[in-house]
Amino acid sequence: MQTVGRMKFGRGQCKAGQKATRSIHIPRVSSTRIVKIASAATAVQVTAREQIKSFEQYKELYEWSIRDPAGFWADFASQFHWEKKWAEDHFDYNFDVRKGPVFVNFFKGGVTNICYNALDRHVAEGHGATPCLLFEGNDPDRQKALTYAETLEEVCKLANWLKAKGVKKGDTVAIYMPMILELPIAMLACARIGAVHSVVFGGFSADSLAGRMEDAKSRVLLTCSGVMRATKSIKLKSIADKAVSLCAEQGFNVDTVLVYENDNAIAAADTPFTPGRDHWWQSEVASMPSTCPVEWVDSEHPLFLLYTSGSTGKPKGVLHTTGGYMIYSAATSKHVFGLQRGDVYWCTADCGWITGHSYLAYGPMLNGVTNIVFEGVPTHPTPARCWEVVEKYKVKQFYTAPTALRSLMRSGDEWVKACDRSSLKVLGSVGEPINPEAWRWYHEVVGDSRCPIMDTWWQTETGGHMITPLPGLWQEKPGSATLPFFGVVPAVLDEKGNELEGEAEGVLALKQPWPSTLRTVYNDHKRYEENYFGPFPGYYFSGDGCRRDADGYYWITGRVDDVINVSGHRIGTAEVESALVAHPSCAEAAVVGYDHPIKGQGIYAYVTLMEGVGHDGVGDDALKKQLVAGVRETIGAFAAPDVIHWAPGLPKTRSGKIMRRVLRKIASKEEEQLGDISTLADPSVVASLVNLRGK
Numbered sequence: 001m002q003t004v005g006r007m008k009f010g011r012g013q014c015k016a017g018q019k020a021t022r023s024i025h026i027p028r029v030s031s032t033r034i035v036k037i038a039s040a041a042t043a044v045q046v047t048a049r050e051q052i053k054s055f056e057q058y059k060e061l062y063e064w065s066i067r068d069p070a071g072f073w074a075d076f077a078s079q080f081h082w083e084k085k086w087a088e089d090h091f092d093y094n095f096d097v098r099k100g101p102v103f104v105n106f107f108k109g110g111v112t113n114i115c116y117n118a119l120d121r122h123v124a125e126g127h128g129a130t131p132c133l134l135f136e137g138n139d140p141d142r143q144k145a146l147t148y149a150e151t152l153e154e155v156c157k158l159a160n161w162l163k164a165k166g167v168k169k170g171d172t173v174a175i176y177m178p179m180i181l182e183l184p185i186a187m188l189a190c191a192r193i194g195a196v197h198s199v200v201f202g203g204f205s206a207d208s209l210a211g212r213m214e215d216a217k218s219r220v221l222l223t224c225s226g227v228m229r230a231t232k233s234i235k236l237k238s239i240a241d242k243a244v245s246l247c248a249e250q251g252f253n254v255d256t257v258l259v260y261e262n263d264n265a266i267a268a269a270d271t272p273f274t275p276g277r278d279h280w281w282q283s284e285v286a287s288m289p290s291t292c293p294v295e296w297v298d299s300e301h302p303l304f305l306l307y308t309s310g311s312t313g314k315p316k317g318v319l320h321t322t323g324g325y326m327i328y329s330a331a332t333s334k335h336v337f338g339l340q341r342g343d344v345y346w347c348t349a350d351c352g353w354i355t356g357h358s359y360l361a362y363g364p365m366l367n368g369v370t371n372i373v374f375e376g377v378p379t380h381p382t383p384a385r386c387w388e389v390v391e392k393y394k395v396k397q398f399y400t401a402p403t404a405l406r407s408l409m410r411s412g413d414e415w416v417k418a419c420d421r422s423s424l425k426v427l428g429s430v431g432e433p434i435n436p437e438a439w440r441w442y443h444e445v446v447g448d449s450r451c452p453i454m455d456t457w458w459q460t461e462t463g464g465h466m467i468t469p470l471p472g473l474w475q476e477k478p479g480s481a482t483l484p485f486f487g488v489v490p491a492v493l494d495e496k497g498n499e500l501e502g503e504a505e506g507v508l509a510l511k512q513p514w515p516s517t518l519r520t521v522y523n524d525h526k527r528y529e530e531n532y533f534g535p536f537p538g539y540y541f542s543g544d545g546c547r548r549d550a551d552g553y554y555w556i557t558g559r560v561d562d563v564i565n566v567s568g569h570r571i572g573t574a575e576v577e578s579a580l581v582a583h584p585s586c587a588e589a590a591v592v593g594y595d596h597p598i599k600g601q602g603i604y605a606y607v608t609l610m611e612g613v614g615h616d617g618v619g620d621d622a623l624k625k626q627l628v629a630g631v632r633e634t635i636g637a638f639a640a641p642d643v644i645h646w647a648p649g650l651p652k653t654r655s656g657k658i659m660r661r662v663l664r665k666i667a668s669k670e671e672e673q674l675g676d677i678s679t680l681a682d683p684s685v686v687a688s689l690v691n692l693r694g695k
């Protein structure tokens with residue numbers, strides 16, 4: 001692990017692959033920080049509205065997209081419905097904190113609605129009978145299908161119910177649901193009436209849900225009785241009730257809760273219910289009118305909040321707005337997956353994360369495709385499940401995370417080969433670096449060496465793909481996200497913020513906004529500016545390290561901040577540490593990531609016990625279990641530490657700062673490569689920690 005300034009470079013697991021057939025020169029753009037770019041009246045022949053057929057066409061479009069973002073994106077946006085067109089000078093921004101507040105506007109003056117464009121527009125164009133949502137239950141015998149017209153009706157009913165409960169444009173609505181059709185329906189219903197949805201992943205704990213509802217001031221919560229995940233039932237409503245009580249303890253009242261009865265998991269009779277506050281979805285929403293007028297909103301009207309982890313303990317409410325997010329999620333879905341109306345497309349992500357927002361709920365529907373909503377897990381009832389679903393629905397594009405691939409790869413090729421995968425055309429990967437071994441398995445075994453692999457690098461904050469191949473347009477390299485999407489200008493910076501040219505390794509920053517740039521951190525614009533624009537004024541700082549090779553391809557090397565990526569889930573080490581310290585026996589905790597064969601990274605927690613607990617600072621297995629249970633309770637099961645390492649002392653500098661570099665080396669059993677530890681206040685701590693490994 002190399003240290004640059006105060007940032008750490010992650011694992012450099014990506015090796016240069018084979019030579020690309022062509023190299024690409026990514027043009028430099030001016031570093032003007034406050035710009036107003038009018039839509040240039042260029043006589044452009046190419047358009048990104050059609051399928052892109054060649055690398056030359058990509059280059060031409062890419063150059064247009066960064067030279068004239070206003071014109072390029074206006075051209076793409078023109079295929080959607082705008083109740084009022086955007087102004088000529090619709091795009092402006094400031095990325096430089098030294099010059100004033102950071103802001104981004106796209107399609108300023110334009111008025112639209114994303115739900116209208118995802119549903120009504122297709123129905124109005126005569127595609128109401130096209131299947132829109134296909135539900136595949138945890139149990140393979142449970143399935144459902146809704147056409148675009150039927151989905152629109154369901155969305156309208158729920159939108160009417162929300163309005164009847166007093167939800168108005170700009171109000172935030174919390175959604176805590178499993179992967180059933182009602183989850184994307186709920187998101188679209190909020191968007192239809194201009195309400196701002198805040199989806200909380202169903203794996204989060206009551207504490208996490210409460211914190212998010214309180215921060216966003218969500219008085220209305222949409223939830224579900226429960227869900228089956230493989231053979232385990234999860235009582236979501238009980239967790240939701242606890243969250244509502246926690247909010248009340250803090251003086252914040254969630255006054256309306258809508259509950260969907262998912263009776264294959266938890267029936268109504270077994271679900272706690274508070275009359276007056278709680279309402280049953282099936283009995284109340286079904287009787288609502290099936291049409292609902294659209295609330296037309298300004299392009300910059302907030303669309304949703306999605307909380308994500310950062311370097312500090314408190315998750316950030318990333319805010320995305322309507323017009324730019326709509327256009328970018330539509331454009332990336334179309335070009336990265338080669339979507340065409342009627343394709344059967346499957347993204348396995350949960351709508352609780354950004355991938356489920358952009359590449360399940362919005363982007364694909366904006367393109368009129370048929371979307372699978374999968375409630376289960378890839379290994380249930382057998383490791384053939386994904387491939388059975390591919391065969392059953394003739395899936396054309398399949399998008400998943402490396403962690404799922406690694407676990408399926410372990411189960412053996414026979415599960416894959418037993419199913420017909422001839423419908424597959426494009427395979428996608430997201431959320432974490434894909435190791436070349438998993439990449440090759442995906443390509444050769446799943447895709448029979450005929451499907452290109454889209455290794456898409458992006459983030460909750462970017463709202464859509466930033467660096468990604470486009471199918472068949474240039475050669476991929478296993479482990480590289482390859483080249484930037486339209487409008488994206490990556491920069492590799494050294495620790496001082498100098499841009500490195502050509503082949504280089506450093507931190508990954510972005511030089512100019514793209515339509516779905518996050519617009520703020522909810523209620524904390526200062527944190528937005530400090531976190532993303534503070535480290536390198538003039539640039540959006542991604543928090544990732546990267547390398548650019550001789551062909552101009554980008555290789556993401558992992559986070560350079562205190563964020564770890566476990567099974568594609570982003571977890572702040574500070575969040576896990578504060579959950580551990582909440583245990584009465586824990587005096588101090590330090591959490592680091594370590595290489596994990598399936599999860600990508602695992603969570604390794606060093607725990608210092610309170611005086612008098614354990615023997616010489618060493619606890620027992622029962623205490624380990626309690627500490628892990630505490631993290632599950634506070635954050636959610638997915639954040640549970642894999643290893644608890646007793647630490648009577650932690651390696652600290654004389655000024656009291658924990659040297660995490662040392663902790664990472666001990667966690668990965670590489671203590672012989674510790675480097676200089678002379679600045680440690682007590683260097684003997686290292687040997688004592690090594691001795692306690694496995695205790």
Ligand code: PRX
Nearest residue numbers: 430431432433455456457458459460556570
């Ligand atoms: O470290 C990068 C990693 O996931 C982080 C973003 O996490 P999140 O906001 O939860 O969004 C996940 C879904 C986009 C990034 O900072 N990451 C995401 N995609 C890749 C990746 N790392 C390497 N390769 C990728 N394709």
